[in-house]
Amino acid sequence: MRDLDLTTLRLFVAVCETGNMARAGEQANIVGSAISKRLAQLENQLGTPLLIRKRHGVVPTVAGQTVLEHARAMLDGAARIERDMASHNAGAHGQVRVFASVSTMTEFMANDVAAFLKMPSHRTIQVDLEERLSPDVVAGVRDGMASIGVCWDAVDLGVLQSLPYCSDHLCVVVPESHPLTGRRSVRFGETLDYEHVSLPINSALQLMYQRAAARVGRTLVHRIVVSNFEVALHVIAADLAIGLIPKEVAARSTASRGLCMVPLDEPWAERRFVMCMRDEKALSPAAQKLVEHLAQTGRRRSVPA
Known part of the structure; x- marks a missing residue:
C-alpha cells in the first residue's frame, strides 16, 4: 500500500464532518469534484468504500468511521509536529508531552510543573500537560502520544515502566x-x-x-x-x-x-500515583529532568512535616 496522503485525509475528515463535499470544498478552497476524485482514489487504495452517497450528502460507512478515527489521530500528530518545531525554532529546545489523571492535575501536577519551568536552567523547555482518565493516560504513553504519564498505580500499566510520584x-x-x-x-x-x-x-x-x-x-x-x-x-x-x-x-x-x-x-x-513511560533511559534530556524533578517533589511531599 502506498503511503496515505495527509491532504486527502484532511479532506476526508472535512467531508465526514460537514456531510457534504461542496461544503467541505468551500472550507478547503477546492472544488467538490476534485475532492470526490481524491476520495475515490483513497477508497481504491484502501480497497473498501468509505462513504455512502445519499440524496443530500454523504455519511461514512463502518470502514469509513474507522478511517475517520485514524485520520483524526494522524492529523493531530502532524499538527503536534508542526507546533513542536515552531516552538523549537522559537527557542524551546526541549518539548515534553505529559498526560496526567484528573486527580493529579487537580492536586499536584500543575504546581509541580510550574515550579519546574520557573527554574532558570529549564527556561528553554516546554511542557504540554493534558488531563486524561487514568486508562487513557496509559494508552497515550503506550501509543507514543505522550512521553510521560502520571496516573493511579491501580491501573494496569502493561509493559510500561513506572516510578513513584505521590499519594x-x-x-x-x-x-x-x-x-x-x-x-x-x-x-x-x-x-x-x-x-x-x-x-x-x-x-x-x-x-x-x-x-x-x-x-x-x-x-x-x-x-x-x-x-x-x-x-x-x-x-x-x-x-x-x-x-x-x-x-x-x-x-x-x-x-x-x-x-x-x-x-x-x-x-x-x-491512593498512590506513579509516573509511567515506555523506557526511562530513552526519554529525552528534558523529559528526564522533569521526571527527576517530579520524583524529588513527590518524596519531599511524602515526608511528614
Whole structure:
C-alpha cells in the first residue's frame, strides 16, 4: 500500500464532518469534484468504500468511521509536529508531552510543573500537560502520544515502566447538616445509603467504587456525574449529593463552603500515583529532568512535616 496522503485525509475528515463535499470544498478552497476524485482514489487504495452517497450528502460507512478515527489521530500528530518545531525554532529546545489523571492535575501536577519551568536552567523547555482518565493516560504513553504519564498505580500499566510520584487520601465530603457529619470515620458501605456525585463512570476511581459496592452487595447511586473534583465540591455544597474526594483537594475549601470531611475507613482510601513511560533511559534530556524533578517533589511531599 502506498503511503496515505495527509491532504486527502484532511479532506476526508472535512467531508465526514460537514456531510457534504461542496461544503467541505468551500472550507478547503477546492472544488467538490476534485475532492470526490481524491476520495475515490483513497477508497481504491484502501480497497473498501468509505462513504455512502445519499440524496443530500454523504455519511461514512463502518470502514469509513474507522478511517475517520485514524485520520483524526494522524492529523493531530502532524499538527503536534508542526507546533513542536515552531516552538523549537522559537527557542524551546526541549518539548515534553505529559498526560496526567484528573486527580493529579487537580492536586499536584500543575504546581509541580510550574515550579519546574520557573527554574532558570529549564527556561528553554516546554511542557504540554493534558488531563486524561487514568486508562487513557496509559494508552497515550503506550501509543507514543505522550512521553510521560502520571496516573493511579491501580491501573494496569502493561509493559510500561513506572516510578513513584505521590499519594492522596480519599475522604467522604458532606454538607454540615448531613447525618454523617461529626463521625470519626465511615466505611464505604455506609455511604451507599446516600446518592453520590461521581466522576465519569469509565474513570479508574469510579470503576473501583462500583467493584467495592458489588463486594458488599450494594449499588452505587450516581445523582450527578461531573468532570472534576472542583465541580463535585460545588454539587456537594448545593446539598445535592455526597462525594468521595481526596482530602488534599477538599481541605482547601470545605470550611468556606460549609462542608465537612469524614475519614474513609477503607484500605484503598490511600491512593498512590506513579509516573509511567515506555523506557526511562530513552526519554529525552528534558523529559528526564522533569521526571527527576517530579520524583524529588513527590518524596519531599511524602515526608511528614
